[in-house]
Amino acid sequence: MFSNYQYTVTERFLRYAQIDTQSDPLSDTFPSTARQKNLGRLLVQELQAIGVTDAELDEHGYVYATIPANTDKPVPVICLCAHMDTSSDCSGANVKPIIHTKYDGSDIVLPDDPSQVIRAADHPYLQGKIGDDIITASGTTLLGADNKAGVAAIMDAAHFLIRHPGIRHGAIRILFTPDEEVGRGVEKLDMQKLGAQYGYTLDGGELGSLEDETFSADAARITIQGVGIHPGTAKGKLVSAIKIAAEIVAALPARPPRRPKPPKDAKVSFTRYVYREPWKARRSILLSVILLPRNWKRMSSCCAISWKQCCNATRRPAPPWR
Numbered sequence: 256m257f258s259n260y261q262y263t264v265t266e267r268f269l270r271y272a273q274i275d276t277q278s279d280p281l282s283d284t285f286p287s288t289a290r291q292k293n294l295g296r297l298l299v300q301e302l303q304a305i306g307v308t309d310a311e312l313d314e315h316g317y318v319y320a321t322i323p324a325n326t327d328k329p330v331p332v333i334c335l336c337a338h339m340d341t342s343s344d345c346s347g348a349n350v351k352p353i354i355h356t357k358y359d360g361s362d363i364v365l366p367d368d369p370s371q372v373i374r375a376a377d378h379p380y381l382q383g384k385i386g387d388d389i390i391t392a393s394g395t396t397l398l399g400a401d402n403k404a405g406v407a408a409i410m411d412a413a414h415f416l417i418r419h420p421g422i423r424h425g426a427i428r429i430l431f432t433p434d435e436e437v438g439r440g441v442e443k444l445d446m447q448k449l450g451a452q453y454g455y456t457l458d459g460g461e462l463g464s465l466e467d468e469t470f471s472a473d474a475a476r477i478t479i480q481g482v483g484i485h486p487g488t489a490k491g492k493l494v495s496a497i498k499i500a501a502e503i504v505a506a507l508p509a510r511p512p513r514r515p516k517p518p519k520d521a522k523v524s525f526t527r528y529v530y531r532e533p534w535k536a537r538r539s540i541l542l543s544v545i546l547l548p549r550n551w552k553r554m555s556s557c558c559a560i561s562w563k564q565c566c567n568a569t570r571r572p573a574p575p576w577r
Contacts, residue, residue, distance in 0.1 A: 263414055268390065268407035269352050271297075272399045277347040278340035278437045285443055286316035286340070286433035294339045294406075298431055301410060306417045307429070315443035316433035321426060322416055330425035334451035335412065337405030337458060338435030341397055351393040360385045365394030380461070405457035406431060430454075438474075477503065 274294045279287040286292065295312040302310035302320045310320035318339075324330070341347045355363060360382060365371040371394040375381050381389075392398035409429060416422060428451045432440045435458075459466060481496030 260415060260418075262411060264407045264411040265354075265388075265390075267301075267410050268400075268404055269354075271403040271406055272350050272352045272390075275348045275350070276340050276399070276403075277343050278434045280343055280437040282437075285439065287437055287439070288340075291340050291433040292316050294403075295431060295433075298339075298406070298410065302413065302429070305414050307413060310429075313445075317444060318429070318431035319448065320413075320429040322413055322424075322429065324424065324426040325420055326423040326425060328423075328425070331452035332426045332428060332450055334428040334430055334449060334454035335409045336430040336432065336454055336456045337409055338402045338432045338440055339406060340433050340436050340440075341399040341401065341403070342436045345397040346395065347397055347399060350396045350399060352390050352398060353393055355389045355391065358384055358387055358389045363389070363391060365391060368394035402435070402458045408457050479503075 271294060274290075274297070276291045276294050277288060278291065282288065292312060295316055295318045298318050299310045299312050299320075302318075307320045307322060310318065312318050316339075351367070353366070358381070360375055362375055363373040365373070373381075373391065390398070390400070409431075413427075413429060416424065416427070428449055430444075430449060432444065434440050434442070477500075479496040479499050481499070482492060482494035484492050486493075
């Protein structure tokens, strides 16, 4: 069965990666960018073409579809889920995915920016991929494997199941979401419409890994309005928004006085960062404070590995929530 199947996951991923679907953390719309729907429309067309007739894109940018049950047994409805948007950390426009066939274990130099090198010594995970094909970006953009690799895998799974009706299964709901990267991925999700009892999100790292928990984070957004004035007359009048933000960050306790019960042995601490500083335009900054478990590296290890080693080339270090 599998030996005769022509997998489509690679060609699908290459196609999806070239569609700019970056979300925007500063947007108040939903989805945060209209361009995410471009991929959603393509996915609906492809699902309908393989026989998933109820595939639809709703007004909020969610793609819903169903692989019908082909068994009379009373089995639960499951959902396969992935998000379509990509991170705003690095450009998602004009992505040029590159297939490095039969990887030989050496460093990978990204051709559009030779200073971007995926070094084998820094990524020991790659040693287990010698002989495999590896897909990277070209060096000036992200790749978008988070999470278009998951989207492509679900699409290929749907293609396979539709063409192999001898594999008995219950109803499988397919869900592709927008705005996961900005923390709003399920904001407009209609759970009743989805109608699944169990769900699996394909957004991990190593093949065969499974995560049954993750961190829970609370966020506070504080807008600080400064007072701008000409330096010649600023004494006693100028108010620096960024200085106020620094004082707020410095005043945060090392541990919150009250906290929800963390999962298992997680220890909670503050992660702080300045979200934006449009001081020239508005003389204000927006300070975000995110509450994360201290052991986020363990709990989101697959996501961290995926971000680094799916080769979303960027000059910035991987942020902790990746």
